[in-house]
Amino acid sequence: MWTEIGKSMTHLLRSPMPLSAFALPKRLVVSFPLAQLLHRHTTPKPFCSRMSATPSTSLTHSISLPTQLGQPVQVLAAPGLSDSEFRAAIESSLFRQWLKNLECENGILANGYMTLTQVLIQGVDMFGKRIGFLKFKADIIDKGTGNKVPGIVFARGPAVTVLILLESEGTTYAVLTEQVRVPTGRVVLELPAGMLDDDKGDFVGTAVREGGCDEELGLFLYRGCVDKNIITQLEGKETGCVKHGELIKVRVVPYEKLWHTTPDAKALMAIAIYEMAKKEGLLPQ
Numbered sequence: 213m214w215t216e217i218g219k220s221m222t223h224l225l226r227s228p229m230p231l232s233a234f235a236l237p238k239r240l241v242v243s244f245p246l247a248q249l250l251h252r253h254t255t256p257k258p259f260c261s262r263m264s265a266t267p268s269t270s271l272t273h274s275i276s277l278p279t280q281l282g283q284p285v286q287v288l289a290a291p292g293l294s295d296s297e298f299r300a301a302i303e304s305s306l307f308r309q310w311l312k313n314l315e316c317e318n319g320i321l322a323n324g325y326m327t328l329t330q331v332l333i334q335g336v337d338m339f340g341k342r343i344g345f346l347k348f349k350a351d352i353i354d355k356g357t358g359n360k361v362p363g364i365v366f367a368r369g370p371a372v373t374v375l376i377l378l379e380s381e382g383t384t385y386a387v388l389t390e391q392v393r394v395p396t397g398r399v400v401l402e403l404p405a406g407m408l409d410d411d412k413g414d415f416v417g418t419a420v421r422e423g424g425c426d427e428e429l430g431l432f433l434y435r436g437c438v439d440k441n442i443i444t445q446l447e448g449k450e451t452g453c454v455k456h457g458e459l460i461k462v463r464v465v466p467y468e469k470l471w472h473t474t475p476d477a478k479a480l481m482a483i484a485i486y487e488m489a490k491k492e493g494l495l496p497q
Contacts, residue, residue, distance in 0.1 A: 349364050
């Protein structure tokens, strides 16, 4: 989605930067992560895995986690899941990142009070050659009570969204997208957003390329000054990947009206963080 919008705004875009690294031109104020300070980086421990020799009617996989050595985790395929889908699932960045999260500093398995015994891979949705959505059920046991912790997982990975504010002739405008959202049964106005296409955590690259559970959402801000004709050109512009069925239009609304223009949670969160950042003096002038 962001490919087409990006072509229309090439002369405006700059690389987002952290708050501590501003070196700003006078006319353009460029984007940065709105919630950067909320994230803590931890280095997950590695894990080992191997395929088990099993009958052709039963697909299984064994994983050894550093936090529970001697207690291998059995990964099973639900009936109907093909061998290629099963292998793609256990090798996917979605599944491997979930395993790493379990053992990070604040991970479920980090303190030794719980243990992962089994994972049932239930469903795989492919986006081309990569997995877009992964559904599985994890059996995690509380050692103190012996009870299972609710463990149904819908994995789709990290995504990004961008609050784009364009100032023109004394008015600040917000850029939205209007697109069909089948799960809601509605046409929805929302902030430009997209899922990450790779394992690099490249929030900025994804936002520029795409502009549409376990999901982590990176919130970014872009501010720029444009001529009024740019606002006119963007309003109603059709974009998105037609061959993938994306029916998307760009909408431009005054920023002051954004909060009651859309119920999009991404937009409301971005507004809240943006306004608080202004109040605390964290935004460049």
